[in-house]
Amino acid sequence: MRDLVDIEPVAIIADQIGGILQSMVAFIPQGLAALLVLLVTWIAAKLVGILFAKFPFRSRVRPSLVEVLRTLVTIAVWMLGLLIAAVLAMPNLTPTKVLAGLGLGSLAIGLAFKDIFENFIAGLMILLRDPMRLGDYIECEGIEGRVQKITIRDSYIRRTDGQLVMVPNAMLFKNPVFVKTDLEERRMTLICGVAYGENVDAAREVITQAVQSVDAVSDTLPIQVFAREFNSSSIDFEITWWTGSRPIDERVSRDKVIAAVKHALDAAGIEIPFPYRTLTFKEDLRIRADAPASGGNPEAPPSVESS
Incomplete structure (x- = not known):
């Protein structure tokens, strides 16, 4: 009974709060370093957008492809910055563990969004292969009209009767496309x-x-x-x-x-x-x-x- 009476709850709580404060104080340098890395990543992403906007090859490459390349480079910069910031903020988290987690997550996301990634890859191939230009009249699988816009996932086809058809890029990539204004x-x-x-x-x-x-x-x-x-x-x-x-x-x-x-x-x-x-x-x-x-x-x- 005497041992139970000698327990001091206030001292225990104070010790726990002190430990938390010590951990927070110890985390401040790491957190500041992670925030600095995120700030540098944000500046780098902005610089990427500026460089792509002013780069001389824009006049020779279709705008949709330039926008896709800018998006991909920006995503790569942010992923690298987040990886470095996470390792700095949590020393126990090694780059190997982060990459392994990203691999498993990418596999799950790829299986869940198979059609989206299929259209994404098809969109890249269409933009790189340059089979058709904006303003061309095409026909594919009974859909005929003018190419109004090409994005990563789908292409916008304006039919001659005024209707807009959003065609998945995978359909244009897998089937014969008649470019009537080539x-x-x-x-x-x-x-x-x-x-x-x-x-x-x-x-x-x-x-x-x-x-x-x-x-x-x-x-x-x-x-x-x-x-x-x-x-x-x-x-x-x-x-x-x-x-x-x-x-x-x-x-x-x-x-x-x-x-x-x-x-x-x-x-x-x-x-x-x-x-x-x-x-x-x-x-x-x-x-x-x-x-x-x-x-x-x-x-x-x-x-x-x-x-």
Whole structure:
């Protein structure tokens, strides 16, 4: 009982508080060193941003790639600074232990965010490979439009109807991408038929001159008109020409070429046939010529009735 009575709670608490204060005082140099390292890291990260903003290679590299490189370097600077600050603040924490913890954490994060990292790597490959530029018109997996922005995770495609589509970079990296504006001009094709009774060479000449007269057709690349096939009611010509590669250039050029060919064939008296249809009856037909057709039109053909 005497031992229990001799316990002094106040002394015990005072000893504990004293130990805590001593630990805090001992931690002050380490904490100040860690804070100094963090301050230097912050200044270094700011300098990285300034250097990337003023570096001469910006004029030769796409802005999205410059922004990605700046972000990656900034993250690397901060990770290094935090690692040094943690080792200074906690001497028992060695760099080996920190790196091991980062490795396990990175593995868990990688498994949890697999799709995000996949799109991240695909975004880097797209930016480094330079398969398409901002403003290009592309088509991929049924999505067609103008490349408006390329980020690390996805690309922004503005469709011709005004809708914005955010496409994951992994989709653009894994599937075929048609870059329609890779060249300034693009070849167009149109099929036009003339009647079997028309002269093929004369029709070809009329069509060629009509296409040449269109201002939306390139005059630096050849216009080609070839007889293609014997169709059911016409001889078809394949007309090819070159025009601007944008979708609006394609539509305007096609509209003007169709109108010019139609006017030229009409002026030359060359028939553009419509499908002919032949009707076959099982029974003989009698032609009734005793009365004109409905409406009193004397030029209307006589009516036909089955026997």
